[in-house]
Structure formats: C-alpha cells, structure tokens
Amino acid sequence: MKMKNWLSRGYIALVMFFLYAPILVMIAFSFNDSKSRSHWAGFSWRWYEKLLGNDMALKALSITLIVAAVSAVVATLLGTAAAIGIYSMRARSRAAMMNFTYLPVVNPEIVMGVSLMLLFVLCGVDLGLLTLIIAHITFNLPYVILSVMPKLRQMDHHIYEAALDLGCTPFQGFIKVMLPEIMPGVMTGFLMAITFSLDDFNISYFVSGDRWQTLPVYIYSMTRRRISPEVNALSTIIFIVVLVVLIIVNINDARREKELKKRGGRFYD
C-alpha cells in the first residue's frame, strides 16, 4: 500500500512537471540579461522596462480588458434572461433550445471566427472594437446559459409562486426570490465569460482587424515577427496575476465552505 501511494504521488508530480516546466523556464528567462533564450547572462529587469515602454502592448492590453468586461456583462444579462425564458418553455422546445445552445460550444472556433468574419465583411462593418465585442458576446452566451440553467432547475419554484401569491409583481418576485437563488450560477457564468474572453485567440484573430488587436492576437504577431524576451516578461506578469487571483478565490471558497459547514448550511459552488 505504501509503495502504491508513493507511485501515485510520483506520477502526479511527473505530470505537474510536464505542465509547469515550460512556464517556469519562460519565467526564469524573462529575467535574463541577454536576448538569448538558452544562455543565462545574469539577472535584469530590462525586458520588463522595455515592455512598459511598449505602447502597442499596453494598447492591446486595454483593448483586451475592455472587450472582456463589456462582452461578459452583456453576455451575462442576455444569457440569464435567456436561461429563465428557456426554463419556462415546454419540455420539447426547451430541449431544442438547449441543443441550439450547445451548437457554438462544439463548433470549432476557427469556423465561428471565419463565419463571423464573412458576415462582417459582407455587411461592410469595419473590423474593430465593435466586431470584437459582438464576437465575444456570441461565444460567451452559451457558457452563461449552461451555468445558470442547473441553478434554475435546483430552485424550488414554489417559493417564487408563493411570492407572487403574496402580492409580488413578477419583477419583484424575480429580484427578491429568483435572483438570489440563481446568483451563484450567474456569477460562475460571468467569470467564465471573462476568462474565455481574456484567453480567446482563434475567434479574435479573424474579427479584430489590424488596428484593434487583443493581447493574444498581439502576442501572436510578436512571435511571428521577431521573438523578443518581452513576451516572456509579459507572460510572467500574466501568470503571477492569475496565480494570485486563483489563490484568493480558493482561500475564499475554502473559508466560506467551512463557515457554511459550521452553520450546517448547504454549499453551492
């Protein structure tokens, strides 16, 4: 039994090494005092300084953040409304709508990218911020619906009906009863939308045009031209930001779980 345990730990460690070794190497070489990506020439911050002076990269970053924020908010609003609407449909049309919702999820991203590009080009819309936001809302919507839907199903809808019987208007009933119940799903959907939006390359690549590159598209054009350790510096910053956010979220979750356990409540994740 001991032996088996040791083996399984070793295996997990090996896969983690595979997942993290490239990232760690990249982080190490972002501090390298030379352009080389294989010879260590001493510690320096020069690539970080160069990155901060790079207007193109900073512009790409701000575009990425704007597109992610706007598309996630719109997708969350539209998607939550849609989930409620679909939930109140009859079984057959509900199933049809859910299959329809899965369509963009399973459709390859490149096909979605080129199809949207065709639409925009044919309609004479200039590729840019607007097309980016529209595309991001489109691929984020299904994820919001898919994360709100299970919460709607778990909800006891008698409570909502009781609220109406006791004199709530449907809108009040929604705000006071339904929304608090489905809020965890709405938040999950929102966070997923932000994540997918920040990370997306395949679709943005086709709808961004030359002047409105998001960060992944900009990084791609950087790696195509001439590779500079600035990319390493940028990835290191992104990695550390993500790491900090994940740790905070995780600690928060763990604490909330503990508190809920103490009070004997249920935990929704």
Added chain:
Amino acid sequence: MKSKITASPYILWMALFIIVPMGLVAYFAFTDLKGNFSTVNFQQSVGFAPVIFNSIWLAIIATAICLIIAYPLAYHISRSTGSRQRTFIMLVMLPMWMSFILRTYAWMTLLENNGLINQFFGLFGLGPFEMINTTGAVVLGMVYNYLPFMILPLYSVMTKIDNSLIDAAGDLGCTPAAVMRDVIIPLSLPGVNTGITMVFVPSVSTFVISKLLGGGSTMLIGDLIEMQFLGNAYNPHLGSALSLVLMVIILICMALTNMFDDAESKEGMLI
C-alpha cells in the same frame, strides 16, 4: 412563470450571429467566384485530402496520448483527500488561464536546436536533435495545451465514484484489475467521452500550434482555412468548403463518442 419572452433577445442574437454566418459559410462553399452554384470548391478540397487526413490522424494521436496520461492522473487525484484534490485541480487549471499562445511559445524556446532540451542532451554528448518544426512537436503542442481538457472531465466523473463501491468489489473477490475493468472504467466512460471530444475538436482544428511548433513542415486543415481567409491564397469559397468539411469531421467524431454514451448523463459535463 410565463416568461418565455425573456429568451427572445438571445434567440435573435444567436440567429444573427450564429445561424446567418453559418448560412453564409454554406452559401460560399457552394458557389464559385462569380456567385453561381457549383461544387468546384469541394472538388478542390479533395485535392487537400492528405492534409485533411493528416490533421485527423495527428488529432487522434494527441487525443490518445492525453487519455493515457490523464486517466491515471485523474484517478489518483480523485482518490486523494478533499483539500489535496482542490489543490491538484487548481494546479491543473492554472496553465489553462494563460493564453495558449504563450504556452505554445514556451515550447518553441525549449525545442529549438540550441534550446534548453538540446543543451541538456549536449551535456551527455548527445544531439542536437531536430525537434522544432517536426510533426512530433505539433503533437506535443496539442497534448500540452489540451491535456487539462481531458483531466478535468475525467476527474469530475471519477470523484463521484464512491470509495465504498471499490471496497465492495474488492470484498466480493475482485482483483484490482477486475475492479478497474468492471467498476471504475464503466463508471468513468461519460468523462472519457467528454474528454475525447474536448481534446479532439481543438486539436483537429488548430492552426496556431502547427504554425508555431511545426514551422512549414506540418500543414493542418486549420492552416488551410486560415490561408483562404487571411493568407496569400485568399479564396473564401474554398475556405468555406473546407470549414464545412471540418464540421463534418467533428460531427462524425461526436457521433462516434455518443454511441458509447447514454443521453441522460450528458448535461453539465462540458464544464
């Protein structure tokens, strides 16, 4: 709760930005440059059959390797204690939060002819090996990028397998191998199916990994499509036809995995 109406903006949105664009792709695929109906694009696509089969083949290899690596890993994680599980799953997800362009770029620097891996081999007097710009590098890139997509659905299914089931099978005389075959594998099949789809679909349609790690050596169907829309070979008609071919490939893949799946366990598996 008669609020079906709240779904209408969504339906309108998806009609405009999913259905209409897909219709355009279909229209372009079946017309020639002058706009007349023709199947010339599909005839041209046949000429690219080697590229298409190569894409499918590489995606199958990458998916198989992901499954082989991920299955024992997901199992071991699912049998750890609660807080450990949380940590491991966070560790699996963390790289996914970095842009996959950056992760692929990291491998570019490792695999180079004078990169770190070749330097390491050089210490023993081996190499340098030709690693970047090979088909192997492309498969490696696929495995590295999409491995978490295999681990997570497997884990989410396996973590629901009750330990007492495994104990019971053991008590009733099953050998560990038989427990694996008769209990764990059947119960984890829905996760296997989801994982296969989630790795195969992005692998077969990628164009970035083949460009960055394959150089010019490996052409995939994704590269072909990209070239028709943004590259030198500008021809959206052919690109649309190839997109339809890609969608058919993926539909076949999903139909194949669905054959081993019962419909009710579908929902909520993707996330």
